[in-house]
Amino acid sequence: MTTKIAVIGGTGMNQWPGLEIERRIELTTPYGAPSAPLLEGRVYGTRAIFLARHGEGHKLPPHAINYRANLWALREAGVQSIVAIAAVGAIAPWFEPGAVAVPQDIVDYTWGREHTYSDGREGSGLEHVEFTEPYSERLRQALIEAAGRAGVAMGAGIHGVTQGPRLESSAEIRRMQRDGCDMVGMTGMPEAALARELKLDYACLAVSVNWAAGVMGLGDIHAEIHQSIETGMGRVRAVLAESLPR
Numbered sequence: 001m002t003t004k005i006a007v008i009g010g011t012g013m014n015q016w017p018g019l020e021i022e023r024r025i026e027l028t029t030p031y032g033a034p035s036a037p038l039l040e041g042r043v044y045g046t047r048a049i050f051l052a053r054h055g056e057g058h059k060l061p062p063h064a065i066n067y068r069a070n071l072w073a074l075r076e077a078g079v080q081s082i083v084a085i086a087a088v089g090a091i092a093p094w095f096e097p098g099a100v101a102v103p104q105d106i107v108d109y110t111w112g113r114e115h116t117y118s119d120g121r122e123g124s125g126l127e128h129v130e131f132t133e134p135y136s137e138r139l140r141q142a143l144i145e146a147a148g149r150a151g152v153a154m155g156a157g158i159h160g161v162t163q164g165p166r167l168e169s170s171a172e173i174r175r176m177q178r179d180g181c182d183m184v185g186m187t188g189m190p191e192a193a194l195a196r197e198l199k200l201d202y203a204c205l206a207v208s209v210n211w212a213a214g215v216m217g218l219g220d221i222h223a224e225i226h227q228s229i230e231t232g233m234g235r236v237r238a239v240l241a242e243s244l245p246r
């Protein structure tokens with residue numbers, strides 16, 4: 001049977017504790033090697049694949065991740081649906097650290113990343129993919145229903161994606177607030193757009209791990225992350241467990 005579901009794990013989820021690993025898939029793609037071998041196995045009887053976005057030792061910074069190779073490799077492995085886990089800073093007051101959300105839209109502030117397969121290389125073609133709704137609504141609804149079964153409150157909101165690896169200035173966060181962003185992360189793009197180019201279903205499970213710069217005055221962001229990341233990732237694992245077909 002082909003594997004259909006993959007989880008891309010980020011900061012705070014560099015492995016998937018529920019996954020019984022049966023196979024490490026080492027692939028290279030026309031775009032180079034993915035961040036790590038794809039780990040294929042079973043979670044509660046369902047076949048699934050896990051990919052550590054920042055690499056097995058969590059060393060790759062957001063701008064150095066080979067997003068094109070990651071998405072290409074997942075498709076090569078037969079994946080159709082991807083749940084991307086992202087630790088984010090909260091801009092909206094409702095998104096307190098430890099809470100989770102399935103964002104419904106994106107604003108992209110990244111630059112200089114290899115962000116498309118339509119790159120002008122011979123044979124690459126030119127396609128202006130639609131991105132009006134950047135996430136798969138089907139997958140979002142499945143995650144929202146799973147959260148309901150798991151008893152986890154689930155927000156939505158707009159996901160702003162910055163270049164990193166530094167955190168933002170408070171003026172940058174105020175600009176993002178004016179742009180309508182509810183949360184800020186560093187890895188949501190070009191991942192979502194590449195998934196769309198490959199016609200993969202893609203949704204993001206965002207975990208608030210800190211208040212974004214200046215939102216609640218001058219806080220210690222790293223201390224906040226340390227305090228909230230385990231609670232948030234525990235909720236992510238509960239939602240994932242409920243979202244898999246049994």
Ligand code: HPA
Nearest residue numbers: 087088089184185186212
């Ligand atoms: N900014 C950007 N990315 C992040 C943050 C943040 O405050 N927290 C976690 N990822």
